Amino acid sequence: MPGASGPTNSSLHSLLTQLDEIERGPGGGVITFPGGRLEVSNLGKVFWPSAGSKRTRPPLTKGDLLRHYVRVAPMILPVLADRPLVMKRFPNGIAGAPFYQHRAPDKVPDGVRIERVATGNETRPHLVGGSLTTLLYTAQLGSISQDPWFSRVTSPGVDHIAIDLDPPDRLPYARVLDVARWVRDALDSLKATGFAKTSGAGGLHVYVPMAPGTPYESGFLFAQIVATTVAERHPKEATIERSIKARGRRIYVDYMQNVLGKTLASAYSARASEFAGVSTPLTWEEVEEGVEPQDFTIASFGQRIKDSGDPWTGLRKAKGADLRALRSIKK
Numbered sequence: 001m002p003g004a005s006g007p008t009n010s011s012l013h014s015l016l017t018q019l020d021e022i023e024r025g026p027g028g029g030v031i032t033f034p035g036g037r038l039e040v041s042n043l044g045k046v047f048w049p050s051a052g053s054k055r056t057r058p059p060l061t062k063g064d065l066l067r068h069y070v071r072v073a074p075m076i077l078p079v080l081a082d083r084p085l086v087m088k089r090f091p092n093g094i095a096g097a098p099f100y101q102h103r104a105p106d107k108v109p110d111g112v113r114i115e116r117v118a119t120g121n122e123t124r125p126h127l128v129g130g131s132l133t134t135l136l137y138t139a140q141l142g143s144i145s146q147d148p149w150f151s152r153v154t155s156p157g158v159d160h161i162a163i164d165l166d167p168p169d170r171l172p173y174a175r176v177l178d179v180a181r182w183v184r185d186a187l188d189s190l191k192a193t194g195f196a197k198t199s200g201a202g203g204l205h206v207y208v209p210m211a212p213g214t215p216y217e218s219g220f221l222f223a224q225i226v227a228t229t230v231a232e233r234h235p236k237e238a239t240i241e242r243s244i245k246a247r248g249r250r251i252y253v254d255y256m257q258n259v260l261g262k263t264l265a266s267a268y269s270a271r272a273s274e275f276a277g278v279s280t281p282l283t284w285e286e287v288e289e290g291v292e293p294q295d296f297t298i299a300s301f302g303q304r305i306k307d308s309g310d311p312w313t314g315l316r317k318a319k320g321a322d323l324r325a326l327r328s329i330k331k
Helices: 009-024 062-080 132-140 173-189 216-233 284-289 301-308 313-317 323-328
Strands: 029-033 036-040 046-048 085-089 099-101 114-118 123-127 158-166 195-198 204-214 251-254
Touching: 009 029, 009 062, 036 132, 046 062, 062 132, 062 301, 085 123, 085 132, 123 132, 158 173, 158 216, 173 204, 173 216, 173 251, 173 284, 204 216, 204 313, 216 251, 216 323
Parallel strands: none
Antiparallel strands: 029 036, 085 099, 114 123, 158 204, 158 251, 195 204
16 A cells, blocks of 8 residues: 555654745755655745734745645545545635646656546546655645545445535534534434544534445445434434525535545645635544634644644544444434
8 A cells, every 4th residue: 555654754854844945945846755756846835825814924835735744644644545536726826716637647756646447437547645745746736635535446335434514604613513413413323433524614524434345325325314314303403405595504414425436625634715724633522612613724733733643543443334224213
């Protein structure tokens, strides 16, 4: 598995130093690390113009994006390993127009993994996560978040599904946390375990481990039943209505991402939110106590790593949900 052994602390520290020197100097150059080298450019380009407006620091740059991924590399590489990636590229930062890129570029640096994967209608070359070179290469291309498939190139099925809680604008985040707890309660009734993370913007994701190789169709049905259960139990606060107008001020409990080729930003991804948020794994104790998305940004995430380590490891180690329990769920 590419990148399975993980980068060392000393190699990551060296990378941070190299990025600092390049950004302070010419703005572009070559970074080197064990097993790889990568040309980077325009590190001083502003990617988040207003992220520093209310603080003493300046706006955040492309260099800050690469430094974030260096810091979280030991935690994010296992999340991305063996998974096809979809890039949403922001070559001019969040103030510019982004575009999606599914196919891998024709030419990539050494150490960047490409595999041909079936998407249903076609087979196409995809970047595949798991190596430090690939992680930093996608950031160099302006891909702010890391967006992996729910399945791996080594398996046609999923090993987790996700419920995406999407609130309307300006809804207090405490309301989102309420719905997250109701998702957890619905999962408890199925004897399934949920793992929560901020989206890095205004929402929240609850991931549920599945038995390895679970068919996409089965994972989708599981997510649909959980989302529908939450919406039926709490119709004033939650909905599965896809029409934005019909949702009103309710939180959309979205299960529709759990299909082949769809993606969500991974844990530890930077996000193209104005405050430069990070999709941050939370303990359920933190959900109970209350957090705000702005608590977790690429500028402050180093301290989060020191304080909390890697709560997302539990998702990879947890037993997959027993789909037979769907027959016993109570509304």
